[in-house]
Amino acid sequence: MKNIAVIGAGTMGNGIAHTFAQSGFNVNLIDISEAFLKKGLATIAKNLDRMVAKETITESKKEETLQNISTFTSIIEGVKHVDLVVEAATENVDLKLNIFKQLDEACAKETILATNTSSISITQIAAATSRPKQVIGMHFMNPVPIMLLVEIIRGYSTSDAVTKTIMHLSEALGKTPVEVNDYPGFVANRILMPMINESIETLYNGVAGVQEIDTVMKLGMAHPMGPLQLADFIGLDVCLSILNVMYDGFKNPKYAPCPLLVNMVRAGKLGVKSGEGFYDYSESRKAEHVSSQFLK
Ligand SMILES: NC(=O)c1ccc[n+]([C@@H]2O[C@H](COP(=O)([O-])OP(=O)(O)OC[C@H]3O[C@@H](n4cnc5c(N)ncnc54)[C@H](O)[C@@H]3O)[C@@H](O)[C@H]2O)c1
Known part of the structure; x- marks a missing residue:
């Protein structure tokens, strides 16, 4: 996996994009307007500056991380050729179901679709697509670049292979994934x-x-x-x-x-x-x- 799309450049979306980009992935960051994307990128740059000041990363790592991020206002454009989409848009069930319908149509058939929802059923989101085996919860914690946990939520139909891929991917980000089942509130x-x-x-x-x-x-x-x-x-x-x-x-x-x-x-x-x-x-x-x- 190399190419990731992140939907939503808000609190969680910009943290998720930052984390993937810092680990060397190409990230397409998608939001509904240029203004939200600009704000998200400014937050990522500010957080990277803080890491440079604390000597956690070098100035060149900061530049490389920013270069790994491209921005899009169109879902269709942003999800072309990606291996994984992580959706981190506003917590609203109708909005998410609509986004997943669009993703199902626009993404290649192998693409895995993940959501960062805090409370919406993964099984319900997966049912809006024609690929429920490839839909999974990837619940990052705030602030994403710092918090080590990713709660990996298996929907009713999520396959073993997809779960394994997402567990390994989370480890590649330096996080500790924990696998849980899809019931209200998950575990956290x-x-x-x-x-x-x-x-x-x-x-x-x-x-x-x-x-x-x-x-x-x-x-x-x-x-x-x-x-x-x-x-x-x-x-x-x-x-x-x-x-x-x-x-x-x-x-x-x-x-x-x-x-x-x-x-x-x-x-x-x-x-x-x-x-x-x-x-x-x-x-x-x-x-x-x-x-x-x-x-x-
Ligand atoms: N904030 C937290 O502490 C936290 C923790 C874990 C999980 N979550 C979950 O993460 C998700 C995002 O939460 P947040 O706090 O980052 O919200 P936020 O309001 O900060 O950001 C949401 C972003 O989604 C964008 N958006 C809305 N509709 C969109 C669309 N159709 N296409 C593209 N972008 C769209 C908005 O413009 C906004 O920039 C939610 O599902 C939330 O439950 C939040």
């Missing part, structure tokens, strides 16, 4: 999201405050960041949507999102990206905890 979010939800429930029940809950988990469990702060970084809307996927998928009340999480999302308090979640990220009150006001 199935375990992480109930922990985050329970920490919100603990706050909602008045057992302890934001900082107290995060401190217990940081110092008591050696987590690098407390669960409430982690939820702010992931985005409270994203946490709610993944919990809803698990609640709907398993029909089990243990995955029901905490009413406080639902209220905060309704109020537009989405965490870091909206400037406020369990903590305040505005310049004046940087990372001060604020969510107790939502309990009133």
